[in-house]
Amino acid sequence: MKQGLLSALFIARKDLRTEFRTKEALNASVSFALVVLVLFSFAFDLGRDEFYDISGGLLWLVYVFAGALIVNRSFIREVPNDCLDVLIASPMPAWSLFLGKVIASFVLLMIVELVSLPVYGLLNNIHWVDSFWPHLGLMILATWGITITGVAFSAVTVNVRLRELMLPVLHYPMLIPLLIGAMQISTALLKGDGGDLSADLRLVVVFDAMFSALSLYLIEFILVG
Amino acid sequence: MRDKTIYTLGISGTLLLLYNLHTILMVLPDEAAQGTIGKMLLIHAPAAIAGMTLYFVAVAYSIMFLKTKNFAYDSAAVAVIEVAQVFTLINLVTGSIWGHIIWGIWWTWDARLTRQFMCFMLYLGYLLMRPALNEATQRATISAFVAIFAAADIPLVWLAIRVHDARTQHPGPVLETGTLDPAWRIPFLISWIAFMLIGSALAMVRVRQENARREIDSLRRELHAI
Numbered sequence: 001m002k003q004g005l006l007s008a009l010f011i012a013r014k015d016l017r018t019e020f021r022t023k024e025a026l027n028a029s030v031s032f033a034l035v036v037l038v039l040f041s042f043a044f045d046l047g048r049d050e051f052y053d054i055s056g057g058l059l060w061l062v063y064v065f066a067g068a069l070i071v072n073r074s075f076i077r078e079v080p081n082d083c084l085d086v087l088i089a090s091p092m093p094a095w096s097l098f099l100g101k102v103i104a105s106f107v108l109l110m111i112v113e114l115v116s117l118p119v120y121g122l123l124n125n126i127h128w129v130d131s132f133w134p135h136l137g138l139m140i141l142a143t144w145g146i147t148i149t150g151v152a153f154s155a156v157t158v159n160v161r162l163r164e165l166m167l168p169v170l171h172y173p174m175l176i177p178l179l180i181g182a183m184q185i186s187t188a189l190l191k192g193d194g195g196d197l198s199a200d201l202r203l204v205v206v207f208d209a210m211f212s213a214l215s216l217y218l219i220e221f222i223l224v225g
Numbered sequence: 226m227r228d229k230t231i232y233t234l235g236i237s238g239t240l241l242l243l244y245n246l247h248t249i250l251m252v253l254p255d256e257a258a259q260g261t262i263g264k265m266l267l268i269h270a271p272a273a274i275a276g277m278t279l280y281f282v283a284v285a286y287s288i289m290f291l292k293t294k295n296f297a298y299d300s301a302a303v304a305v306i307e308v309a310q311v312f313t314l315i316n317l318v319t320g321s322i323w324g325h326i327i328w329g330i331w332w333t334w335d336a337r338l339t340r341q342f343m344c345f346m347l348y349l350g351y352l353l354m355r356p357a358l359n360e361a362t363q364r365a366t367i368s369a370f371v372a373i374f375a376a377a378d379i380p381l382v383w384l385a386i387r388v389h390d391a392r393t394q395h396p397g398p399v400l401e402t403g404t405l406d407p408a409w410r411i412p413f414l415i416s417w418i419a420f421m422l423i424g425s426a427l428a429m430v431r432v433r434q435e436n437a438r439r440e441i442d443s444l445r446r447e448l449h450a451i
Contacts, residue, residue, distance in 0.1 A: 152374075156367050161357040170350040170371060173343055177381035181388075199388045207381055214377055221291050221366050 004099075007092035011100025016107060018077065025073040026108055033066040033116040041123055048125055055126050056186030060179055062120065063139075064146060064172070066112050071150030072167055074101045075158040084158070094223040095216045098155065102215075106147040113139055131189040138189070138204070142182040145208045149174055152215040155222050178207045231429050238422030245415040253408065265323045267409065271416035273316040273341060275424060279309035280344065284376040287369035296439060297432075299365035302372060303355065304431035306348050308424045313345045336386040337395055343382045347375035361439055 019025060040058050044051065078084035087097055117135075121128040128135065153171045157163040181203035188197055249267050256263025286302035289295070320338065325331045332338065351371045358364035405413060 149374075152370075156370060157354075159358065159360075159363060160354060160367075161359075163357075166350075166354055166357060169353060173346040173350060174374060174378050176343055177378065177385035180385040203381070203385055203388060206384075210377055210381070211374075214374065218291075218370050218373065222370055225362065225366060 004093050004096040007096035008099035008103060011087075011092075011097055012103035012107070015074070015077075015101060015104035019104070019108060025070050026111065029066045029069040029108070029112045030115055032069055033062050033112055034119060036062050036065055037116065037120055037123055051124055052126070052191045053187065055124070055190045056188070057183045059117070059120055059186055059190075060142070060183050062116055063109070063113050063143070064175060064179065066116070067109050067143075067146045067150060068168055068171070070105050070108050070112065071147060071154050071171075072164065073154075074105050074151045075154045076163070079158065088223050094220045097223065098151065098216065098219040101154075102148050102151045105151050106143060109143050109147055110139065113143060126190055127192075128190060131192070135186065135189050138182060138185050138201075141201075141204050141208060142178060145178040145204065145211065146175060148208070148215050149211050152211075152219065152222075155219060177203060181207070227429070227433075231426050234422050234429070235426035238419050238424075238426060241415060241422065242419035245412055245419060248412050248415075253412065259327055262323060262326050265319055267412050267416050269316055269319040269323060271413060271420055272312045272319065274417055275420035276309045276312035276316060276341075276344070278421070279305050279312065279424060279428075280348070280376065280379075283309060284372055287372040290365055290369045291373075294362075296361065296365060297436075299368065300432045300435035300439070301428070303352075303368065303435055304428040305424075306351060306372065307431055308428045310345060310348055310352065311427075312420060312424065313341055313348075317341055317345065334386075335395060336383065339386050340379065340383045344375075344379055347378060348372075351375060361442060 040062075044054070044058075046054070075084065078087060088094070090097075117128055120126060150167075150171055153167055153174075157166045157170070160166050181200040184200045185197050185204070187193075188195055245267075249264050253264065253267075255261050256266075283302045283305040286298045286305065290298035290302065317338075320341075321331050324333070351368060354371060355364055355368055358367060
């Protein structure tokens, strides 16, 4: 178990180091998030108060779209030179490899989200500073859900024809419960509403727990067979 | 033997459905509040229940495939999911027509409607993905994985929408407190049994096609190797 976790951290460090050297996915994802933010400001001509009502929803749409670019790369980057076959044949268990990929994608997506949040606030006159810490907690929980399911589907679609199309078709419907919870909490935090958010929070936590357990258990069948 | 089973299931299901349609349309009195359109319940709800039953059967087959690696379970899972999709579509379309007449709208993001629609979308992804995978073992393993993930997601979708009470258009008794009139219970049950019989016949035909396809694929691969 301990060796598996160490292997996962090793894979995460390898992926992050590769990514920080080229910054391919990171640059593309941040740029894409900013473009979507600008497009939203053209798409919705709303008053300030009305914009607050949909602020959480829009924010999470940006994160999910940007996240697709990150998670899509997690297994595909191992395909050239048959690196994926070598990783699977290595002594570490499949769940370690998977968990390492999830941790790396999680860190990258958190960076994209933390860059996008101030820009989102700036472009749409949204006060996000006051609720930053609870919002950060939510971002950590929901981003974990997005990355663990996204990387699982990235592993699933790595050998699928038209994988760039198949990943969102499979992944986005799966995220609906998580996004409903995250969007509601984000909107309430940005608006400064002090309503009861425990049901939404429970939903996000249950989603994370359920899909973390399922992914870690079933990934062996996908990667090893 | 297998042919006989398919014909028996298909014909008995069709006859049962025709008999039931006659009872629903000609014998049963109209629903007190909604009139004739209220009888849609006897097709609409059993189709949803048949669809849900078949989704769970498909997940059981998917788990069995992962455990045994027996391709018969993969064929059964895809066949059953395709039939379940048809029943879910029947449920969505009949519900939409019913809703248009009674609520004045074709669609609303009500808890049940959303759950059914998301079920349909999740398993549509499953069906779209299968042809994009060439290798039989990989296709079956990945399909089983997606089917299990989708099944785990359905209760969460339901829960997510139920958390916010505003998103419900079905009247209260339908969702929690009401019971069916005793005269309507038998036709309701017969509709479900008829759907299950027809669904089983269709699934068996589809299993046969899936097995034949896998055999052709393997022969084609052998030919390429030669």
